[in-house]
Amino acid sequence: MNLLAAAAGHGIAPLLATLVAVILATKALGEVAQRANQPAVLGELVAGVLLGGSVLGMLDPADPVIAAFSELGVIVLLFEIGLHTDLRALARVGSAATTVALVGVALPFAFGYLVASGLGIATVPALVCGAALTATSIGISARVLSDLGCLASREGQVVLGAAVLDDIVGLIILSVIAGVVGGTPVTVLGIARTTGVAVGFVVAAVVLGSVAAPPLFRVVERVRTSGMLGLVALAFAFTLAYLADLAGSAMIVGAFAAGLALHPTPQREYIERATTSIGHFFVPIFFASVGASVELRALAEPSALAVGGALVVVGVVGKMAAGFAPFWFRGNHLLIGVAMIPRGEVGLIFAQMGLARGAITPEQFGALMLMVLATTFVTPPLLGAIATPTPDAALTRDVPGEGGIDDLVSGTAADQSLVD
Amino acid sequence: MNLLAAAAGHGIAPLLATLVAVILATKALGEVAQRANQPAVLGELVAGVLLGGSVLGMLDPADPVIAAFSELGVIVLLFEIGLHTDLRALARVGSAATTVALVGVALPFAFGYLVASGLGIATVPALVCGAALTATSIGISARVLSDLGCLASREGQVVLGAAVLDDIVGLIILSVIAGVVGGTPVTVLGIARTTGVAVGFVVAAVVLGSVAAPPLFRVVERVRTSGMLGLVALAFAFTLAYLADLAGSAMIVGAFAAGLALHPTPQREYIERATTSIGHFFVPIFFASVGASVELRALAEPSALAVGGALVVVGVVGKMAAGFAPFWFRGNHLLIGVAMIPRGEVGLIFAQMGLARGAITPEQFGALMLMVLATTFVTPPLLGAIATPTPDAALTRDVPGEGGIDDLVSGTAADQSLVD
Numbered sequence: 001m002n003l004l005a006a007a008a009g010h011g012i013a014p015l016l017a018t019l020v021a022v023i024l025a026t027k028a029l030g031e032v033a034q035r036a037n038q039p040a041v042l043g044e045l046v047a048g049v050l051l052g053g054s055v056l057g058m059l060d061p062a063d064p065v066i067a068a069f070s071e072l073g074v075i076v077l078l079f080e081i082g083l084h085t086d087l088r089a090l091a092r093v094g095s096a097a098t099t100v101a102l103v104g105v106a107l108p109f110a111f112g113y114l115v116a117s118g119l120g121i122a123t124v125p126a127l128v129c130g131a132a133l134t135a136t137s138i139g140i141s142a143r144v145l146s147d148l149g150c151l152a153s154r155e156g157q158v159v160l161g162a163a164v165l166d167d168i169v170g171l172i173i174l175s176v177i178a179g180v181v182g183g184t185p186v187t188v189l190g191i192a193r194t195t196g197v198a199v200g201f202v203v204a205a206v207v208l209g210s211v212a213a214p215p216l217f218r219v220v221e222r223v224r225t226s227g228m229l230g231l232v233a234l235a236f237a238f239t240l241a242y243l244a245d246l247a248g249s250a251m252i253v254g255a256f257a258a259g260l261a262l263h264p265t266p267q268r269e270y271i272e273r274a275t276t277s278i279g280h281f282f283v284p285i286f287f288a289s290v291g292a293s294v295e296l297r298a299l300a301e302p303s304a305l306a307v308g309g310a311l312v313v314v315g316v317v318g319k320m321a322a323g324f325a326p327f328w329f330r331g332n333h334l335l336i337g338v339a340m341i342p343r344g345e346v347g348l349i350f351a352q353m354g355l356a357r358g359a360i361t362p363e364q365f366g367a368l369m370l371m372v373l374a375t376t377f378v379t380p381p382l383l384g385a386i387a388t389p390t391p392d393a394a395l396t397r398d399v400p401g402e403g404g405i406d407d408l409v410s411g412t413a414a415d416q417s418l419v420d
Numbered sequence: 421m422n423l424l425a426a427a428a429g430h431g432i433a434p435l436l437a438t439l440v441a442v443i444l445a446t447k448a449l450g451e452v453a454q455r456a457n458q459p460a461v462l463g464e465l466v467a468g469v470l471l472g473g474s475v476l477g478m479l480d481p482a483d484p485v486i487a488a489f490s491e492l493g494v495i496v497l498l499f500e501i502g503l504h505t506d507l508r509a510l511a512r513v514g515s516a517a518t519t520v521a522l523v524g525v526a527l528p529f530a531f532g533y534l535v536a537s538g539l540g541i542a543t544v545p546a547l548v549c550g551a552a553l554t555a556t557s558i559g560i561s562a563r564v565l566s567d568l569g570c571l572a573s574r575e576g577q578v579v580l581g582a583a584v585l586d587d588i589v590g591l592i593i594l595s596v597i598a599g600v601v602g603g604t605p606v607t608v609l610g611i612a613r614t615t616g617v618a619v620g621f622v623v624a625a626v627v628l629g630s631v632a633a634p635p636l637f638r639v640v641e642r643v644r645t646s647g648m649l650g651l652v653a654l655a656f657a658f659t660l661a662y663l664a665d666l667a668g669s670a671m672i673v674g675a676f677a678a679g680l681a682l683h684p685t686p687q688r689e690y691i692e693r694a695t696t697s698i699g700h701f702f703v704p705i706f707f708a709s710v711g712a713s714v715e716l717r718a719l720a721e722p723s724a725l726a727v728g729g730a731l732v733v734v735g736v737v738g739k740m741a742a743g744f745a746p747f748w749f750r751g752n753h754l755l756i757g758v759a760m761i762p763r764g765e766v767g768l769i770f771a772q773m774g775l776a777r778g779a780i781t782p783e784q785f786g787a788l789m790l791m792v793l794a795t796t797f798v799t800p801p802l803l804g805a806i807a808t809p810t811p812d813a814a815l816t817r818d819v820p821g822e823g824g825i826d827d828l829v830s831g832t833a834a835d836q837s838l839v840d
Contacts, residue, residue: 012491013665016658023655027648065488071432228447231700235443238436245433277697280651 048291082259097161137344209261230274468711502679517581557764629681650694728790
């Protein structure tokens with residue numbers, strides 16, 4: 001026993017063991033995934049499944065410290081993605097992204113509800129099944145596209161825009177379903193308010209951020225304390241994430257808006273490099289936690305397998321159809337549809353909410369888990385098969401090993417170049 | 421309310437607000453301290469006092485997540501210090517460091533016990549007072565020396581070695597005092613065992629680490645996953661910290677040993693740069709937490725002021741005398757003695773342990789708090805007044821802005837150079 005730590009009232013030795021296991025397992029399996037020509041994130045998710053309660057029981061995503069690390073990871077990730085996103089390029093594909101998002105919510109919701117009802121599930125749990133199918137994991141989609149080097153392509157921008165809108169729409173659906181499950185009446189006014197707050201926040205954050213950020217960072221650049229620029233940028237991202245939460249939106253929407261606002265600043269490259277090192281530490285904890293949330297036992301029930309299998313099919317078909325919805329868009333529609341498939345942590349949140357409030361049975365939870373798992377794990381290899389990397393230098397320029405999102409998420413032999 | 425976060429069972433929004441406050445306050449006051457020709461760490465400690473329960477109540481060092489961040493901060497800091505320490509240079513001043521450590525424990529303990537007894541305090545609380553005076557905050561001492569650019573000087577090496585030994589001795593005293601307070605008999609065998617484990621651990625870690633680290637990092641360097649080298653080095657430090665805890669020693673002793681073991685590897689410079697960025701985030705949380713542990717109210721009692729004042733005097737005199745104890749050492753003895761003065765978080769741990777077990781009264785706790793506060797805050801300006809920076813290129817080479825401990829702890833205009 002460590003008396004010093006015990007006397008101070010906290011022993012973090014078990015946390016250290018967990019962090020070591022997460023670091024080594026995510027990096028080792030990420031490397032294995034890459035050598036098999038798969039994105040590194042696939043290996044990190046598998047590492048999480050292995051470390052989680054289903055297998056080794058070393059990583060508990062509900063532990064408050066791990067949960068905090070994981071959320072900081074997804075906040076840093078979305079900040080980096082925003083930092084890398086040219087708002088004008090995003091706006092150019094705005095109508096296509098909006099169409100993909102709306103169709104990608106409506107179709108899976110309708111399909112999911114109908115299939116679940118058809119299999120004899122009652123109305124409320126069937127609504128939860130439909131809702132869980134609407135989600136898109138922006139973290140996983142963006143990272144897979146980045147791993148494949150096509151986050152900056154026009155298709156990548158459509159997926160990014162649609163996934164952000166999906167997060168906002170998902171938030172609205174979640175609040176509505178939570179109301180239905182809780183028995184509170186759902187009003188049009190309430191839905192309109194949630195929507196307005198979420199959309200308004202991103203617009204306000206980007207507008208105000210674009211005005212305030214350049215003079216702020218000009219001042220910060222002048223001070224002498226080391227590490228200042230990267231830390232202040234991180235504080236800026238945390239602040240917008242906090243305000244987004246306060247406004248009733250999602251923290252990751254705020255972090256993404258912070259990145260968008262800092263994209264045009266001249267300090268962007270340095271900010272990217274500083275926050276990437278911090279992301280190297282936090283981001284794998286997020287992906288491992290997503291993997292650790294998977295309970296393999298819940299998948300073993302035959303009824304869960306039947307419902308889950310049906311949900312996987314409509315979940316894949318619904319999102320792929322959404323990719324073809326913006327018929328006027330010239331580009332790889334299949335790529336867009338497939339990139340929208342993974343439900344990841346957002347789908348898990350719907351399922352957990354439903355189970356916690358007694359709206360769905362453990363078997364139905366198992367079915368949703370199977371759907372989340374299958375859609376998340378099937379996407380990286382599918383995308384790898386159909387994507388052709390199209391580096392678009394006009395949109396972003398990101399050299400692996402130079403810091404930035406490519407360095408954070410992909411798996412190039414980046415580090416050795418820095419040793420020299 | 422953030423439904424997504426609430427559904428997932430954790431809302432980290434308050435944590436984000438705390439982190440933003442800590443980042444901005446430590447960096448702003450660190451900058452103020454530097455402009456007043458004081459080490460940046462002084463500003464970070466003051467920032468902690470202001471954010472803590474005594475003033476703003478925004479930073480609770482007992483919060484599990486903050487405590488975890490803070491401990492990771494001191495682990496990363498000690499790892500960086502070890503990484504920067506040439507074991508051969510440390511060994512060359514080994515006899516002087518050992519003498520400083522032992523005299524610096526014996527004199528303050530005796531003085532503290534006698535003064536407390538003389539002021540009418542009973543035996544057990546007087547023993548706690550003496551024990552609290554034995555500590556040296558290696559984190560604060562090393563950082564002040566680094567801020568002043570003389571961590572690599574021979575005096576700096578003596579202080580570093582003595583402070584590490586102090587941590588080991590402090591651990592032994594803490595376990596003995598905890599036994600006395602708890603009423604369990606203290607045996608020579610028990611003390612010998614604790615001592616043997618702590619000393620043996622450092623020796624074993626450095627020997628085994630030096631054998632295992634070079635081939636391990638040669639393999640790691642060959643893999644393609646980005647961020648690998650820095651993260652594996654961090655995992656190595658966490659592992660040794662964990663093992664140190666398991667062996668009954670202090671985690672920071674393990675982290676320091678990990679740094680020592682990696683010092684001779686060719687990848688050291690890159691490891692330093694990668695871990696420094698992570699340290700930029702975690703280390704200020706540690707110093708702010710030390711500041712936030714100070715309860716200003718406990719200092720207001722007249723009896724606390726009287727006992728505390730007396731303890732400050734013997735605390736300063738005892739450690740300064742220790743600086744002059746290795747009479748054969750040619751160098752600035754005053755610098756060594758002054759650098760040993762700050763009790764920092766280690767002194768607070770003694771005081772908290774005593775209060776929690778009912779061994780000391782709240783007034784006596786206030787007196788110890790005053791002693792810790794005064795010795796911690798008086799050292800940076802004192803050292804600044806007597807130190808003459810002597811960069812010793814043979815021992816280390818650390819350019820501010822290039823990563824490494826100087827970049828982590830000092831406050832040079834380092835970052836702008838990286839923007840270009």
